[in-house]
Amino acid sequence: MKKVLFLCAVAAVTFSACQKETPVVVPTIVTGTKTISVAFDPMGTDNFTLFRFSDSSVVANTDSASANWDFGIRFTNFIVNSHAGGPGNAGAILQDGTFDATATAPTSGYAYDTTASTRAIKDVSWYDYNPTTHAFTPKAGKVFIFKTADGTHYAKMELLSVTYGGLVGNPPAPTILYYTFRYTYQANGTTTF
Amino acid sequence: MKRIIILLIVLSACTSAFSQKKKVGFDNDTLSEIVVTSTRTATQLGNVAVPTKIVSKKYIEQTGSLKLQNILQELTGVTIVNSNLATSLNGYPNPFGQGIQMLGLDPAYTAVLIDGEPLVGRNAGILKLGRIATGNIKQIEVVKGPSSCLYGSEALAGVINIITDLPVSEKIGIQFHAENNNTFSETVSYANQIQKTGVQFFLNRYSTGGYDLDPNIYGKTIDPSRDWNSNLKLTHQLSQKAELLLSLRKFDSKQDCNYMINWQSAPAIVKGYTTEKDNTAFVQFKLRTSPKTNLFLRTFYDNYSNKSFANLASTDMRFDETSFIQNIIKPEIQIEHNSEKLKLIGGIGTYFENIDASRYSGKQSLLTTYSFFQNEWFMLQHKITLIAGARADKRTDYDWNVSPRIAFAYKANSKWKFTASAGYGFKAPDFRHMYLNFYNSQIGYSLIGNQILSSALQTLQQQGELEAGANISPYLQTRPLLPEKSFGTHIGAKYNQSNFSTEIGIFRNDINNLIDVYLLPFKKTNSRSIYSYQNINSIFTQGAEIDSKLKLSKSLQFSIGYQYLEAKDKKIIQQIKEGKLYKRDPVTFQTTTVSKSEYFGLSNRSKNTFNCKLLWENKNTNIFLRAIYRGKYGYSDVNGNNIIDDNREMVKGFWILKFATEKYIKKNLGIQLGIDNILNYTNPIQMPDVSGRIYFINVNYSFNHLFNKH
Numbered sequence: 045m046k047k048v049l050f051l052c053a054v055a056a057v058t059f060s061a062c063q064k065e066t067p068v069v070v071p072t073i074v075t076g077t078k079t080i081s082v083a084f085d086p087m088g089t090d091n092f093t094l095f096r097f098s099d100s101s102v103v104a105n106t107d108s109a110s111a112n113w114d115f116g117i118r119f120t121n122f123i124v125n126s127h128a129g130g131p132g133n134a135g136a137i138l139q140d141g142t143f144d145a146t147a148t149a150p151t152s153g154y155a156y157d158t159t160a161s162t163r164a165i166k167d168v169s170w171y172d173y174n175p176t177t178h179a180f181t182p183k184a185g186k187v188f189i190f191k192t193a194d195g196t197h198y199a200k201m202e203l204l205s206v207t208y209g210g211l212v213g214n215p216p217a218p219t220i221l222y223y224t225f226r227y228t229y230q231a232n233g234t235t236t237f
Numbered sequence: 238m239k240r241i242i243i244l245l246i247v248l249s250a251c252t253s254a255f256s257q258k259k260k261v262g263f264d265n266d267t268l269s270e271i272v273v274t275s276t277r278t279a280t281q282l283g284n285v286a287v288p289t290k291i292v293s294k295k296y297i298e299q300t301g302s303l304k305l306q307n308i309l310q311e312l313t314g315v316t317i318v319n320s321n322l323a324t325s326l327n328g329y330p331n332p333f334g335q336g337i338q339m340l341g342l343d344p345a346y347t348a349v350l351i352d353g354e355p356l357v358g359r360n361a362g363i364l365k366l367g368r369i370a371t372g373n374i375k376q377i378e379v380v381k382g383p384s385s386c387l388y389g390s391e392a393l394a395g396v397i398n399i400i401t402d403l404p405v406s407e408k409i410g411i412q413f414h415a416e417n418n419n420t421f422s423e424t425v426s427y428a429n430q431i432q433k434t435g436v437q438f439f440l441n442r443y444s445t446g447g448y449d450l451d452p453n454i455y456g457k458t459i460d461p462s463r464d465w466n467s468n469l470k471l472t473h474q475l476s477q478k479a480e481l482l483l484s485l486r487k488f489d490s491k492q493d494c495n496y497m498i499n500w501q502s503a504p505a506i507v508k509g510y511t512t513e514k515d516n517t518a519f520v521q522f523k524l525r526t527s528p529k530t531n532l533f534l535r536t537f538y539d540n541y542s543n544k545s546f547a548n549l550a551s552t553d554m555r556f557d558e559t560s561f562i563q564n565i566i567k568p569e570i571q572i573e574h575n576s577e578k579l580k581l582i583g584g585i586g587t588y589f590e591n592i593d594a595s596r597y598s599g600k601q602s603l604l605t606t607y608s609f610f611q612n613e614w615f616m617l618q619h620k621i622t623l624i625a626g627a628r629a630d631k632r633t634d635y636d637w638n639v640s641p642r643i644a645f646a647y648k649a650n651s652k653w654k655f656t657a658s659a660g661y662g663f664k665a666p667d668f669r670h671m672y673l674n675f676y677n678s679q680i681g682y683s684l685i686g687n688q689i690l691s692s693a694l695q696t697l698q699q700q701g702e703l704e705a706g707a708n709i710s711p712y713l714q715t716r717p718l719l720p721e722k723s724f725g726t727h728i729g730a731k732y733n734q735s736n737f738s739t740e741i742g743i744f745r746n747d748i749n750n751l752i753d754v755y756l757l758p759f760k761k762t763n764s765r766s767i768y769s770y771q772n773i774n775s776i777f778t779q780g781a782e783i784d785s786k787l788k789l790s791k792s793l794q795f796s797i798g799y800q801y802l803e804a805k806d807k808k809i810i811q812q813i814k815e816g817k818l819y820k821r822d823p824v825t826f827q828t829t830t831v832s833k834s835e836y837f838g839l840s841n842r843s844k845n846t847f848n849c850k851l852l853w854e855n856k857n858t859n860i861f862l863r864a865i866y867r868g869k870y871g872y873s874d875v876n877g878n879n880i881i882d883d884n885r886e887m888v889k890g891f892w893i894l895k896f897a898t899e900k901y902i903k904k905n906l907g908i909q910l911g912i913d914n915i916l917n918y919t920n921p922i923q924m925p926d927v928s929g930r931i932y933f934i935n936v937n938y939s940f941n942h943l944f945n946k947h
Contacts, residue, residue: 077826086764119764140817142828161706161759168756172879173766184828184877185819204826217499226826 072231076100079224081209085119092116092123097192097199097229111193117223120180122165125193129157129164132193136164139187143226146187149198149235154191170203180206198235201227273353274378274398276613276624277387278573278582286622286646287384287658288727288742292377299852299861301897301911301935303414303422303443305377306335306366309397310893311848311863312379313798314782315339317366318841319926334365335926339381340725340746341778341804341842342394346664348384350398352484354519357541357563359667368488368513370466372412372424373439375400382744383662383725385640386626389588389607393662393723393748404428404435404472409940416933419446419461435472441465447493448928450921455497455506458925462492478525488515494547498556507556509547516540530574533584539565561594580613597672598689605632605665622646624658630665634688638663638720652733659726666718670752670770683767684754687718690769697761707759712769719772723748736788745779776839778804797849804842809880821877823885828877837881840871843890857901865893872923891918893927899935909935 080102082093094103094113103113111132116123125132135154139146155164165188173180182203190199203225208218228237270282275289282289290312302308310317316338336344345362348355356364377399384392407429414422420443427438444463451458466488473481492511497504521535546558569586591602611626627641642660649655671688685693691713697703729742751774757767780802787795812818813833820835821828838844845868853860868890871881881887897911913931920927 121764140819142819142830144828159706161704166758167760168758168766172874172877174873181874181877181879182821183819183879184821185817185830202828204821205823212502217502224826 073237074098074100074229074231075227077204077224077226079222080117082117082119082221082223084208084210084218084221090118092118092121097190097201097227098197098231114190114192114199119221120167120171122163122170124155124157124164124190127156128159128162130193133191133195134193135191137189138165138169139189140185141187142185143187143200143202146189146200147237149189149191149200149230149237151235154189171206178208182206192229196233197230198237199227199229200237201225270376272378273400274350274380274396275384276580276582276611277353277571277584277609278580283654284619284622284646286624286644286656287642288381288656288729288744290379290381292379294375297371297374297377299854299859299897299899300863300895301414301899301909301933302913303371304367305369305371305399306337307895307913308371309337309366309377309379310865311850313784313848314381314800314846315379316843316846316867318344319924333360333363334367336363336366337397338842339379339394340744341780341802341839342723342746342748343841345667346391346393346662346721346723348388348390348392348396350388350396351486351517352401352519353398354517354537354567355539355565356399357517357539357565358513358515358543360543360561361669362667365513368464368466368490368515369399370424370439370441370443370464372441373402373426373437373468375402382658382727383640383642383660383723383746385630385662386628386642386660387609387611389605389628389630389640390663390665390720393664393721393725394746401468401470402426402428402437402439404430404437404470406430407941411938413936414933416931418448418928418931420444420931420933433474435470437468437470439466439468441467450919450925450929454921455504456495458921459928460493460495462490464488464490480523482519482521482523484517484519486515486517486519488513490514494545500549500556506550507547508550509545509557511543511545513543514541529576530572533569533571533573535569535571537565537567537569539563541565559595561592561596563590563592563594565590578615580615581611583610584608592668592672594668596675597668598674598686598693599672601668601672603633603668605630607631620648630663632665634671635665635717635720638665654731654733656729656731657727659724662723662725664721666720666752666770670718676765682765683761685767685769687715687770690715694767702761702763704760704762704764709759712757715769716771718752718770719750721748721750721752721772737786739783739785741781741783743779743781745777747775747777749775751776775807776805777807778802778842792853792855794852794854795850798847800846802842802844802846804839805836806839806880809836818878818880820882823875823877831878831880831882835882837871837887840873840881843868843870845890858899860898861896863895865895867891867893888920888923891920892916893918905939905941907935907937909933909937911935 078100080093083090091105094108094116096103096113109131111125113125114134123129124136125134135156137150137154157163170186171180171182188201192199205224207222209222210219212219230237270291271279272282272285272289272291273279275285275287292308297308300308306317309315317335318338319335337347338344339347343362349364358364379397381395384396388396405428410426412424422441422443424441429436442465445461447457447459447461449457469485471483475481490513494510495508498507518538521533524532526532541563543561547556548554549556566589567586569584571584573582585608588605591600593600607628607630609628614623624644627639630638640661640663644658646656671686673684673686674689674693675684694709694712698709723746725746727742727744731740750772752770753773754768755771760766780800782800784798785796789795813831813836816830818831819828820831847866849864851862869887871886872888873886875885876883894915895913896915897909899907899909901907911933915930917930918927919929
């Protein structure tokens with residue numbers, strides 16, 4: 045992972061170097077697109093699938109009682125690592141706009157999971173469900189801004205698609221949901237992406 | 238589409254050139270045809286000030302069609318649509334059937350009447366048109382534009398009134414119809430006039446084996462069904478001034494279902510059937526109180542039921558069961574007064590309905606009291622007609638609703654006529670919006686009517702079925718639903734010559750308070766969503782239409798029709814203006830804002846629809862060719878913004894071609910052959926009700942000659 049970090053940093057340097065002559069503070073940015081598979085669990089009984097931005101990894105659920113993860117997904121529910129969600133200091137804002145045009149993270153206004161049912165990211169706020177095709181499509185133009193579990197870093201994230209997988213039976217019923225999202229993590233602690 | 242417009246222009250040009258040369262007797266009788274729907278009283282079509290179309294018995298016979306929707310879809314500005322919910326997914330049957338879209342509004346907004354009285358039995362707002370037999374239709378009258386001023390709720394987009402046969406001198410007829418898919422229809426009709434009493438009887442049986450458009454999916458796309466339709470009409474002349482009419486109608490249908498589900502993580506077959514019954518009785522007493530005044534006392538009664546069940550085929554265990562029973566009683570008094578310069582109608586009535594349905598909470602009943610009044614003035618030797626009218630409806634659960642309308646017609650000369658009309662329409666929230674209490678276990682959501690939401694949520698919470706921390710307090714006092722309201726205007730011009738006529742119209746409708754589902758911000762403990770109804774949307778529809786008819790020779794007639802339509806959501810347009818509506822390409826995942834030109838409009842609406850017909854007829858033979866085009870229309874979102882703004886979200890435009898030819902071998906024996914959907918257009922998922930190519934034969938035989946004693 046360090047190599048990737050390094051590469052990104054190099055890329056960023058090269059890129060900014062091409063654009064501007066004056067040297068600037070080089071941000072250490074982790075950026076990418078990730079697809080994670082989550083058990084299809086409409087009844088909401090399984091564990092959340094946990095994710096950490098700093099090294100783009102899925103965190104084992106045995107590690108859930110730590111600040112090693114930033115957010116988790118289960119069906120249409122998001123969990124954020126703080127307060128009722130976990131021992132960390134994470135927070136989230138769901139704002140309108142395009143991913144590319146979101147240049148900075150707000151310094152305040154982050155929501156937390158205040159209780160197990162009052163989540164930072166409201167269940168129905170980020171997708172449209174089509175009862176005919178059963179598709180649930182992430183709404184376009186919704187950008188998730190996260191304060192990470194350590195409370196000192198910021199990341200922006202856009203959900204690109206949610207698709208069914210692991211089809212079993214006829215008519216086919218899904219067993220897995222694939223969440224594809226892109227994100228940018230600012231490792232230097234500033235709010236600029 | 239441009240090509241079609243060019244074609245239209247060329248054709249119009251040709252026709253005017255043509256019509257100057259030739260002066261063949263063009264049957265102008267369409268203008269003298271009597272219509273009743275546009276003013277609730279018998280009026281010559283040529284004098285009507287609101288946009289009205291008629292389909293004659295002859296036209297219906299010449300198409301050879303047994304399905305009302307197949308006939309109506311040939312009219313300009315009438316589109317036959319499925320409900321958005323009515324796709325045939327994995328062979329799961331579409332229970333809604335097809336309905337009428339007029340002026341870009343959903344089927345729920347067109348009132349469908351039989352002999353002036355409502356057709357009952359809407360499912361998700363759709364009346365299954367296929368259940369109406371065509372054999373005893375005298376004429377169909379289509380009035381476009383808000384007509385609540387005469388017909389009350391539901392007549393937002395317009396009214397379709399199916400007028401059935403009245404008793405005539407002795408006549409016995411039989412008809413036999415056969416087509417592929419094991420479809421058969423047998424009809425017997427009898428009419429007689431014995432002194433002062435008239436009888437009209439009609440009986441039809443229709444059965445079909447259904448069809449399968451996708452053999453890879455278990456079960457047929459449309460399952461087998463059979464319908465019985467009967468009607469008995471009696472008239473009696475009580476005195477010189479008084480007349481009695483009794484009409485009894487009975488409809489009985491059985492539709493199989495047979496499909497595959499996922500049951501306990503394994504495929505399972507489910508079988509059952511739906512029975513649908515509709516019994517109506519209508520009595521009318523007509524009294525001529527003076528040479529210029531008529532009084533009508535009438536009562537309409539309807540008992541409608543729809544029951545279905547499905548069992549798991551392997552164990553015979555009940556998988557699903559629904560029932561829906563609706564009763565209506567509608568007494569009404571109408572008075573009309575005719576004089577040289579004035580025509581006046583007025584009336585009062587009540588509409589009592591009750592419903593007992595498995596998906597609704599308890600037995601529910603509603604009472605509506607209404608009165609209507611309309612005045613028609615004729616000026617300048619009937620060159621100008623001015624109509625003003627209004628209707629007031631008071632339903633037990635909401636305030637008075639008043640729907641006025643004005644209309645104006647000017648006959649400039651024998652060739653030109655201009656019309657303009659404007660009116661309000663409304664649709665009262667129906668039972669489902671208020672009392673539905675439905676849990677879909679297959680898909681996993683609850684839909685709860687507005688009126689019972691607070692009690693249903695309290696019950697759920699008490700039973701611990703709502704997720705912890707769910708705050709239901711904002712929903713304990715829900716704002717009651719308001720009627721959906723529309724304001725529509727129409728401007729038209731008609732040119733009429735001996736062998737050429739053309740009619741153009743432009744329209745605009747603004748509809749507010751549209752009722753739609755919304756998602757509650759909390760779920761059940763099993764993570765299933767809860768929806769309810771609220772007045773949410775404001776939309777508009779606007780467009781233009783043209784209809785031209787040309788008599789090419791004594792026996793050859795050609796006609797074309799075209800409609801341009803725009804139907805859009807006002808809130809979406811506002812969001813686009815503010816740059817707050819985004820789309821995400823499903824392939825590249827690039828998110829950008831939606832521009833105004835990208836917004837196609839509401840789903841299920843085609844911008845362009847077109848039809849053309851060619852009829853050749855002589856004394857004993859006719860050949861009828863029709864073509865219908867439905868332009869592309871929105872189907873389902875793919876780019877994350879829930880609106881139609883991408884070609885991948887649309888159903889491609891398609892053509893339906895039809896052909897029929899009829900020959901009378903003897904005066905009393907006619908044989909008709911035909912092909913429907915010649916191009917064999919099918920679309921199993923998006924248009925399951927369009928079967929493939931159909932070949933049919935009709936045999937008509939009448940016994941009239943047996944009674945001709947001279």
